[in-house]
Amino acid sequence: MKIMEVNVRKLKMVLKHPFTTSFGTFQEKEFLVVEVKDEKGNSGWGESVAFHSPWYSEETVETNLHIIRDFLVPIVLENDIIHPEEVNGLFAHLRKNNMAKSAVEGAVWDLYAKREQIPLAQALGGQLEKIEVGISIGINENMQELIETVRGFVEEGYKRIKVKIKPGFDVGVMRELRKQFPDVPMMADANSAYRLEDTELLKELDEFGLTMIEQPLASDDIIDHAKLQSQLKTPICLDESIHSLEDTRKAIELGSTKIINIKIGRVGGLTEAKKIHDYCLEKNVPVWCGGMLESGIGRAHNVALTTLPNFVLPGDTAGSSRYWEQDIILPEVTVEDGYITVPKGNGIGYEVDRQALERYTVDKWHFSK
Ligand code: OSB
Numbered sequence: 218m219k220i221m222e223v224n225v226r227k228l229k230m231v232l233k234h235p236f237t238t239s240f241g242t243f244q245e246k247e248f249l250v251v252e253v254k255d256e257k258g259n260s261g262w263g264e265s266v267a268f269h270s271p272w273y274s275e276e277t278v279e280t281n282l283h284i285i286r287d288f289l290v291p292i293v294l295e296n297d298i299i300h301p302e303e304v305n306g307l308f309a310h311l312r313k314n315n316m317a318k319s320a321v322e323g324a325v326w327d328l329y330a331k332r333e334q335i336p337l338a339q340a341l342g343g344q345l346e347k348i349e350v351g352i353s354i355g356i357n358e359n360m361q362e363l364i365e366t367v368r369g370f371v372e373e374g375y376k377r378i379k380v381k382i383k384p385g386f387d388v389g390v391m392r393e394l395r396k397q398f399p400d401v402p403m404m405a406d407a408n409s410a411y412r413l414e415d416t417e418l419l420k421e422l423d424e425f426g427l428t429m430i431e432q433p434l435a436s437d438d439i440i441d442h443a444k445l446q447s448q449l450k451t452p453i454c455l456d457e458s459i460h461s462l463e464d465t466r467k468a469i470e471l472g473s474t475k476i477i478n479i480k481i482g483r484v485g486g487l488t489e490a491k492k493i494h495d496y497c498l499e500k501n502v503p504v505w506c507g508g509m510l511e512s513g514i515g516r517a518h519n520v521a522l523t524t525l526p527n528f529v530l531p532g533d534t535a536g537s538s539r540y541w542e543q544d545i546i547l548p549e550v551t552v553e554d555g556y557i558t559v560p561k562g563n564g565i566g567y568e569v570d571r572q573a574l575e576r577y578t579v580d581k582w583h584f585s586k
């Protein structure tokens with residue numbers, strides 16, 4: 218396929234409710250959307266999951282813009298790409314910057330599936346017609362409010378509840394939630410807020426039967442996580458530490474993780490995500506799809522990826538209405554009884570709502586052959 222044009226937009230969308238993690242509070246989301254167009258006028262869409270500030274990873278909206286504009290766009294305009302699996306290779310001489318690469322690669326995957334007139338899920342080899350989803354709940358120091366938030370999502374049917382924790386907001390909170398919801402699958406995500414010296418405290422979480430604890434230790438660590446896992450009954454799931462298939466292999470070999478959170482942006486795109494999925498399937502390590510407060514475009518990519526067979530644990534991809542008054546896709550992503558029905562349309566399977574897209578756009582750039 219020949220990519221004739223690339224359009225990059227910066228969007229700003231206000232979150233319905235602030236979302237707090239151990240590293241900070243999100244009130245709004247600024248992010249990039251990439252559109253690639255072929256010679257027939259088909260459009261493929263990708264979303265960069267980099268945040269405004271480098272607090273989840275070192276990438277930001279501005280570093281992504283720089284990498285996309287100055288390095289990645291020229292590559293996709295200059296090369297005739299037959300299959301999207303080639304894109305990773307074309308970008309391989311550029312180090313890291315995975316979220317930037319993923320935004321462009323994802324757009325090429327969507328374009329490819331549209332040209333083939335098949336759903337993106339099918340292009341990836343996915344089979345599931347509906348996927349199970351959970352929900353991620355931010356830190357709220359008001360326990361009564363937190364309980365009511367959890368209750369609301371349990372009643373909506375979400376298949377598991379993930380709660381963000383941090384030092385001082387951990388064992389007591391999980392104890393109270395477990396008392397209130399004895400049978401609900403629950404997990405905790407620390408976003409790297411602890412150190413190995415906190416092992417005794419983290420062991421106290423074992424009594425609550427959590428399905429996992431996500432990224433308790435440093436974002437660049439796999440050694441201390443292995444030491445911690447040997448002391449914990451609760452499975453550790455790595456998020457921030459995993460950027461590639463190689464990271465996955467090393468973490469599993471070391472015993473640092475028993476479950477992998479796959480985020481398409483963090484690992485540099487759908488091709489690498491699929492490789493990690495396949496490797497984990499072979500090693501009997503369950504995976505699930507993480508979330509980055511995506512708009513509908515990123516959400517649609519997550520839905521497609523999650524149709525692969527080893528996504529056996531509910532992901533974080535909630536319905537569009539979890540975060541947005543109005544999303545940028547039509548129809549919006551909806552959750553019924555804890556399931557998202559995988560769309561049957563070509564490519565990402567949702568239409569980009571160009572009016573909504575335009576309304577949220579704060580800046581845009583156009584590139585052509
Ligand atoms: O660690 O999974 C995370 C949100 C922002 C940054 C990191 C994370 C999260 C979430 C929310 O947990 C996932 C979502 O609902 O999109």
Ligand code: MG
Pocket residue numbers: 406408431432456457507
């Ligand atoms: Mg996480």
